[in-house]
Amino acid sequence: MDARPNSPEARDISYHMHGYTNARKHEEAGPLVIEKGDGIYVEDLAGNRYIEAMAGLWSVAVGFSEKRLVDAAVRQMSRLPYYHDFGSKSHSPLIDLAEKLVQMAPVPMSKAYFTNSGSEANDTAMKMIWYRSNALGQPARKKIISRIRGYHGVTIASASLTGLPNNHTSFDLPIANVLHTSTPHHWREALPNESEGEFSSRLADDLEKLILAEGPETIAAFFGEPIMGAGGVIVPPAGYWEKIQAVLSKYDILLVADEVICGFGRTGEMFGSQTFGIRPDIMVLSKQISSSYLPISALLINEKVFEPIADESNRIGTFGHGFTGGGHPVAAAVALENLKLIEERDLVGNARTVGAHMQKRLRKLASHPLVGEVRGVGLIAAVELVGDKANKTPWETAGALGGLVNGFMQQNGVISRNMGDALAFCPPLIITEPQVDQVIDAFERSLEAAVKQVP
Numbered sequence: 001m002d003a004r005p006n007s008p009e010a011r012d013i014s015y016h017m018h019g020y021t022n023a024r025k026h027e028e029a030g031p032l033v034i035e036k037g038d039g040i041y042v043e044d045l046a047g048n049r050y051i052e053a054m055a056g057l058w059s060v061a062v063g064f065s066e067k068r069l070v071d072a073a074v075r076q077m078s079r080l081p082y083y084h085d086f087g088s089k090s091h092s093p094l095i096d097l098a099e100k101l102v103q104m105a106p107v108p109m110s111k112a113y114f115t116n117s118g119s120e121a122n123d124t125a126m127k128m129i130w131y132r133s134n135a136l137g138q139p140a141r142k143k144i145i146s147r148i149r150g151y152h153g154v155t156i157a158s159a160s161l162t163g164l165p166n167n168h169t170s171f172d173l174p175i176a177n178v179l180h181t182s183t184p185h186h187w188r189e190a191l192p193n194e195s196e197g198e199f200s201s202r203l204a205d206d207l208e209k210l211i212l213a214e215g216p217e218t219i220a221a222f223f224g225e226p227i228m229g230a231g232g233v234i235v236p237p238a239g240y241w242e243k244i245q246a247v248l249s250k251y252d253i254l255l256v257a258d259e260v261i262c263g264f265g266r267t268g269e270m271f272g273s274q275t276f277g278i279r280p281d282i283m284v285l286s287k288q289i290s291s292s293y294l295p296i297s298a299l300l301i302n303e304k305v306f307e308p309i310a311d312e313s314n315r316i317g318t319f320g321h322g323f324t325g326g327g328h329p330v331a332a333a334v335a336l337e338n339l340k341l342i343e344e345r346d347l348v349g350n351a352r353t354v355g356a357h358m359q360k361r362l363r364k365l366a367s368h369p370l371v372g373e374v375r376g377v378g379l380i381a382a383v384e385l386v387g388d389k390a391n392k393t394p395w396e397t398a399g400a401l402g403g404l405v406n407g408f409m410q411q412n413g414v415i416s417r418n419m420g421d422a423l424a425f426c427p428p429l430i431i432t433e434p435q436v437d438q439v440i441d442a443f444e445r446s447l448e449a450a451v452k453q454v455p
């Protein structure tokens with residue numbers, strides 16, 4: 001008989017280990033228990049309402065109370081609650097979604113392959129790339145390049161691709177064959193007086209040097225998010241993607257666009273690849289694909305990727321990879337309805353226009369003494385907070401000011417997220433201009449509260 005304390009908060013501490021949480025601190029601080037959602041708002045157990053300015057985890061495009069997604073789930077649950085795609089089985093939601101995604105892709109794609117999370121999708125991409133190299137008789141071509149501060153997930157391969165210390169330290173990662181190249185963050189990384197174009201050229205040179213040092217015949221692919229999300233919303237400088245792609249094509253290296261955050265409207269285009277002129281061989285999709293009402297992710301692969309894999313599966317007898325829940329019919333039905341809503345309501349256009357308003361208002365804060373940089377595109381942005389503006393250095397320890405302001409945001413009725421000292425904004429795509437104003441008014445109040453504590 002287990003007689004632990006009875007409040008939801010106490011039971012959370014007793015029974016639940018959290019992701020991305022300091023487990024010891026949590027024992028003292030306890031959880032914020034969210035009970036309900038409605039539009040861009042969520043409500044906690046005590047009845048406090050918050051604007052969810054991170055759309056959950058960068059994902060709830062249509063808001064937290066979309067009945068059409070509920071109805072789509074119920075309809076599919078009643079008709080066929082589960083099926084899979086192993087051994088040539090299929091079902092209508094999966095076929096419809098595969099067709100829809102291939103047709104939506106901004107560059108010619110051949111097939112969609114379904115997984116359950118962004119991490120699984122990136123692991124799958126890496127396995128497909130290795131399988132393809134073997135199929136092409138290039139067994140040495142196994143190394144993958146991603147970027148410092150890139151985020152691709154937390155499973156063993158995807159955490160290795162991720163370029164953030166917390167995802168490696170004490171996990172014995174990254175694994176072999178994963179290399180990291182420089183972060184395209186002009187404000188932080190550029191040399192004195194280096195223009196964005198010059199900085200982009202230097203980063204493309206860094207990449208080429210890495211490829212040559214390792215041996216071009218050993219490099220299989222480059223993974224990148226159009227805009228880095230969890231690394232702090234890093235918007236690439238002018239010319240970056242064009243120059244990186246020139247290097248990749250010179251050495252016949254595949255390009256994987258991790259569109260897990262940018263995909264389905266976030267940047268004011270349907271895909272981040274369109275915003276930055278990226279022509280990927282593989283696209284990794286998740287989050288806003290279903291507004292995260294149910295977990296689902298997908299890879300889009302072009303002919304160059306699919307054809308050798310198909311031949312290899314024929315030689316071996318099967319493509320020995322697949323997930324029980326991959327392309328789950330209920331998640332696929334919800335994703336289809338969600339994509340319909342994004343199109344019908346022109347949420348991509350909303351991200352462009354309301355996003356422009358959000359970017360403009362945030363940029364007005366650039367002269368604030370605690371604001372180092374404001375960056376973003378469409379409905380994704382970050383404000384990097386500093387203790388010393390001239391030297392771009394943190395207040396006290398790195399992340400302390402971000403945590404302080406993030407706490408004030410919550411007190412002011414807005415859920416945001418600080419990645420170190422970068423405070424991120426990534427609201428549902430349905431947000432309106434007056435609602436954006438509420439978020440930024442709360443941010444201004446939070447900054448003023450912080451100023452009182454920062455000498």
Ligand SMILES: Cc1ncc(COP(=O)(O)O)c(C=O)c1O
Nearest residue numbers: 117118119151152153229260261
């Ligand atoms: C760009 C990107 N890729 C991959 C992932 C991993 O997705 P998941 O948490 O569903 O495994 C994330 C999650 O935030 C992400 O932002």
